[in-house]
Amino acid sequence: MKAIHFLGNKEIEYVEKQIPNNLGEKEVLVKVECCGLCGSDKRLFYQGSKYIPGHEISGVIYSVGAKVTIQKGTRVIIYIPLFCGKCKFCLNGENNRCQEISGLIGWQRDGGYAEYVRVPESNVIPIPDDISNTDGVLLLDTIGTAAHGIRLAMQRNSSQTSSDNVLVIGCGPLGLGAILTLQAFGFKKVYASDPSKERIELAKEFNAIPYSKNDSSIAAEFSIVIEASGSALGRKTGIYAVEPGGAFVVMGESSEPFIVEPTPELRRKDFYLIRSFYFQLNEVKDNIELYRRHQTSFQRLVSKVSPFEKFKETFDEFCEGKTVKPFVKMNG
Template sequence: MTTTSVRARFLGDGRIDFERATLGPVANGQVRVRVDVCALCGSDKRLLRSGSPVVPGHEIAGTVVDVGADVTVPVGTRGIVYIPVFCGTCRRCAAGRTNQCLHLRELIGWQRDGGFAEHVDVPARCLLPVPDDVPLDTAVLGLDTVGTAAHALRLWQRTQPDGVDRALVIGAGPLGLGVVAVAGAFGVGEVDAFDPHEGRLATAVDLGARAAGDLAAENQYDLVVEVSGAAAARETAQRVVAPGGAVIALGESDEPYTMPATPRWRRTDCYTVRSFYFPTSEVEANWDLLRDHGAALRDRLTVPVTLAELPDAFARFVAGDYFKPCIVSEDAP
């Protein structure tokens, strides 16, 4: 069947327009999702500046309203949308490491239409069904906020399987706060947090972190999670990590990630861990994390807005007034 859907278009220089499009029949192997929730992400700010040939929005939760041929997903299924369009057949996918797909070419919301719209068509394999006891406005945090945070900490556990007494999180945006919330489940004792924004730092403390003290001295932490992408934050992480420790580099930036050519850094024996998203093999474990921590994160981070309010929501998001605005459909349950 055809569907009429309103979609946002990012024109560049902060301009957002809307179009009403007619979507044809759903293609083979795909499902049509009514977008019930789509969260804004800091990385979307790049598309706001540059413009995008596709509809942005990559933190999507919704309900299947139509399916194409060769699809077994029932209409009415609630799900979150897995961003990487993985092939499902390469050796990485066969091992459950779908975030490492050897044939990955597209990310939903980046190279193909995403969720700043009333509907989005996605491959059926990219729809992750949501358990009945997890609300969609919490489930959407299982993508970037908790899913990416938990995967990074699972990678870090391989370097220090016995855990650490104390860790530092630099950058208390949504992803950093996701790390703060779930770190204890991965063997981290106490978590210190740093953010120059007083409101963000206060939220990290509210979630159980301590405000970091003086970060000028070297060798303070066995685990440092850098989530801002700022050059100063990266320099701080490389300074305060102790020999034998690990830096998790989660922050994204248009600037290259560099390691200082200083005697101290050259003589620091440590791990640098870079993570991209999470594999589908971790989804079930992530639901348990959301059951424990999702409501607290949702209530502190998210602000519901309508699709029509997207331009104002982005302006307030860029200004730092909002942590994580979420486009919520009027038809959402």
């Protein structure tokens, strides 16, 4: 099969590998149809990886292990955390909270920048006929992760003093997905912040209101702040922008420490700080319905669908900020 290796320093290698044929009893082999490019993969692009990257995967069940119940030919998307399936969280469908996660597909196990990927049966999610392969990819990080974090924020103990304003910091794929998801949940005043003028213009096309912090003011005015940039500045902006009683949700990925300076303004502010990692399997049905109701809006996030042979060119464009959410078609 064809596959991609990330060598580091923005270098990749197109390779031919043996199709995995050593399936465990409860494993399946998925023929990858489409894989979304994700900002978190940029770290592997720069640093290199011993595993095949790619974690926003849709495909078709190609072969199955001896004790698998899912049928060959089933169209699926892939849930990336390798959860235990036995703890109290997993048994309740809260698989993202499993404390025995052994790794992530595309990070500590070969992922979807290849024609085939071997995964546990428990990590495949069947998708209905009206959901295309590209639609399915959007259900993962772009909608699933965004919707989960927003649901957590909406569970806070809000009061009659809560503002109607919400803010998204970072207008990459996750941030734009969060903007659309907030709107789908009924929020009317969705603000957006990003240092890139091009991305702010894109956020405006998605009906977000540009927000720029006034350094002379410490006024906090947002009931929910979604941090999707992964930057220290974005986190600092968000923690001050959230109003008393509000929720500051950290979604952005970063290897840098999250340092909070104990200023009087923060010491005297009562608010929720939420770290949101990934969605839960028990949210999948709701996410599918959310997508169906707002399909046209969410589909605007897909910048392009490139063939496997143009992966390097597509990933370079993505890193340069020329595209928002490009996909690579691995087969056909």
